[in-house]
Amino acid sequence: MHALEISGLKKTYRNGFVALKGIDLNVEEGDFFALLGPNGAGKSTTISIITSLVNKSAGSVKVFGNDMQQHPMRVKRDLGLVPQEFNFNMFEPVEEIVINQAGYYGVDKQTARERCEWALKKLGLWEKRRAVARGLSGGMKRRLMIARALVHKPRLLILDEPTAGVDIELRRSMWQFLREVNGEGTTIILTTHYLEEAEQLCRNVAIIDQGTIVENTSIKQLINQLDKETFILDLAVPLTVAPTLQCGYPLELIDETTLEMEVRREQTINVVFEELSRSGIEVMSMRNKANRLEELFLDLVERGGEK
Amino acid sequence: MDLHTYRIAFTTILVKEVRRFARIWIQTILPPMITTALYFVIFGKMIGSQLAPIEGFSYMDYIVPGLIMMTIISNSYANVVSSFYGAKFSNYVEELLISPIPHSLILIGYIAGGVARGLTVGVMVTLVAMFFTEIHFYNLWVSLSVVLLTSILFALAGFINAVFAKSFDDISIIPTFVLVPLTYLGGVFYSVSMLPGLWQTLSLGNPILYMVNTFRYGMLGVSDISLAVAYGVILLFIAVLYSYSLWLMKKGVGLRG
Numbered sequence: 001m002h003a004l005e006i007s008g009l010k011k012t013y014r015n016g017f018v019a020l021k022g023i024d025l026n027v028e029e030g031d032f033f034a035l036l037g038p039n040g041a042g043k044s045t046t047i048s049i050i051t052s053l054v055n056k057s058a059g060s061v062k063v064f065g066n067d068m069q070q071h072p073m074r075v076k077r078d079l080g081l082v083p084q085e086f087n088f089n090m091f092e093p094v095e096e097i098v099i100n101q102a103g104y105y106g107v108d109k110q111t112a113r114e115r116c117e118w119a120l121k122k123l124g125l126w127e128k129r130r131a132v133a134r135g136l137s138g139g140m141k142r143r144l145m146i147a148r149a150l151v152h153k154p155r156l157l158i159l160d161e162p163t164a165g166v167d168i169e170l171r172r173s174m175w176q177f178l179r180e181v182n183g184e185g186t187t188i189i190l191t192t193h194y195l196e197e198a199e200q201l202c203r204n205v206a207i208i209d210q211g212t213i214v215e216n217t218s219i220k221q222l223i224n225q226l227d228k229e230t231f232i233l234d235l236a237v238p239l240t241v242a243p244t245l246q247c248g249y250p251l252e253l254i255d256e257t258t259l260e261m262e263v264r265r266e267q268t269i270n271v272v273f274e275e276l277s278r279s280g281i282e283v284m285s286m287r288n289k290a291n292r293l294e295e296l297f298l299d300l301v302e303r304g305g306e307k
Numbered sequence: 308m309d310l311h312t313y314r315i316a317f318t319t320i321l322v323k324e325v326r327r328f329a330r331i332w333i334q335t336i337l338p339p340m341i342t343t344a345l346y347f348v349i350f351g352k353m354i355g356s357q358l359a360p361i362e363g364f365s366y367m368d369y370i371v372p373g374l375i376m377m378t379i380i381s382n383s384y385a386n387v388v389s390s391f392y393g394a395k396f397s398n399y400v401e402e403l404l405i406s407p408i409p410h411s412l413i414l415i416g417y418i419a420g421g422v423a424r425g426l427t428v429g430v431m432v433t434l435v436a437m438f439f440t441e442i443h444f445y446n447l448w449v450s451l452s453v454v455l456l457t458s459i460l461f462a463l464a465g466f467i468n469a470v471f472a473k474s475f476d477d478i479s480i481i482p483t484f485v486l487v488p489l490t491y492l493g494g495v496f497y498s499v500s501m502l503p504g505l506w507q508t509l510s511l512g513n514p515i516l517y518m519v520n521t522f523r524y525g526m527l528g529v530s531d532i533s534l535a536v537a538y539g540v541i542l543l544f545i546a547v548l549y550s551y552s553l554w555l556m557k558k559g560v561g562l563r564g
Contacts, residue, residue: 051405055563076407087398091330096323103319104406106312148402 003187009059021211034198037208080154090134105152119147230289236282324420373495383425383458387465410556421462450525463548
């Protein structure tokens with residue numbers, strides 16, 4: 001069953017800006033799905049339409065088979081949203097924000113308290129439950145929004161850049177928590193600017209650019225599309241010019257102890273090391289220049305732009 | 308969702324609203340008590356003691372119902388306009404918009420919050436009035452019903468103001484330039500029968516006149532307006548404002564892109 005079915009979704013704002021040009025998208029139940037795209041691509045508009053915060057211009061949205069036009073309450077009941085911007089009352093205590101949200105979904109007080117405790121403990125906010133929200137750090141506020149979105153046990157959780165501005169240690173603990181939530185059966189749609197995050201968490205991905213889906217596939221297949229990789233080689237001894245290799249791989253000297261090398265997928269890099277050893281050049285370490293998904297993302301968006 | 312879950316959702320909005328104005332009681336409950344006490348001292352005691360009775364009542368007794376009604380009107384309005392605009396401004400209105408609560412229930416929840424504040428402040432001001440005069444009710448049911456209906460009406464008006472407001476300045480324009488003049492000209496401090504003919508007729512176009520006079524009837528048993536006409540006017544305003552508010556919510560005016 002599809003957790004989300006979007007078909008022919010269009011949005012034109014009152015000022016004439018066309019945010020979505022008719023997108024089609026399916027997300028399977030239980031999936032951890034990434035919706036990627038540059039700023040202004042249409043990600044947030046799509047999410048806002050799914051969650052009834054923006055009116056669509058055309059097309060249809062179904063959540064677990066329920067059309068949002070015909071059964072808006074059923075659709076809303078199944079959704080949880082973690083928006084990009086903080087959108088809670090900064091003057092309310094943490095616990096009150098989460099329990100109130102449960103109340104809006106008709107969850108009784110006792111159950112709401114139990115779920116609130118579970119979510120706040122899982123997200124490391126239990127000690128702060130009586131603190132007023134505006135006193136929390138940025139990372140805590142993000143976690144509060146996740147706790148709030150989960151308190152009514154949604155079947156589909158939408159996270160719009162949930163880890164923006166969060167330090168790497170905290171981000172990793174949030175990833176772990178989200179994996180657990182997904183493992184328990186909640187379908188998750190994630191938008192993020194950290195492509196490593198999408199690569200780590202998601203199984204399937206759609207890339208949206210200028211209001212159009214430019215790619216919709218699995219993360220694995222997407223990465224397999226990458227036909228070249230760039231490596232950085234750290235050298236033991238400084239060089240003045242980049243060596244020319246007989247195997248024909250282009251090498252560029254970035255600084256006197258750093259070489260950059262571009263390799264196609266079908267090429268082996270063993271020959272490079274053999275030739276460098278023969279020339280007396282010692283390589284101390286090697287790393288990818290950029291995240292592979294990041295390279296592919298830029299490539300796809302660039303191609304989309306050229307079209 | 309069934310009735311039980313709707314009841315939980317409604318209670319959540321109402322309790323949240325009551326907690327909000329209770330948390331900031333120094334801004335919401337105390338000022339009207341002080342202001343009204345000043346009205347009682349200056350207009351009731353100092354100036355009122357020099358004036359002849361109106362319709363058989365001392366000036367102090369005559370203005371008490373109007374002053375209580377004035378605080379109910381301004382507080383039920385202020386509660387909804389500031390709370391709903393605050394929710395819009397800080398985007399936490401989205402908590403409600405994405406949840407499976409019908410628009411009518413969101414509206415009723417906010418209105419109930421406005422009524423709760425209007426009634427709370429009304430009771431507090433009545434207690435203050437007891438320090439200056441003896442309070443009695445000629446007809447308790449008329450008093451209670453008109454207080455309830457008036458606070459509903461002005462809570463609805465506050466909601467509409469909040470929907471259209473684009474800045475904090477916009478939520479004070481209507482109270483300053485419309486509500487206060489209409490209240491002062493609505494027979495709080497005088498009987499419309501004391502006005503010249505043309506002004507009497509013009510006063511009949513002021514909806515607040517009907518509420519103040521009905522409440523005065525409830526407390527003192529005297530009114531410039533027929534009760535049936537007054538209830539008719541109030542109910543008509545409520546019906547129109549409620550329908551308009553609901554239409555605004557359904558259309559998403561000021562709320563959805």
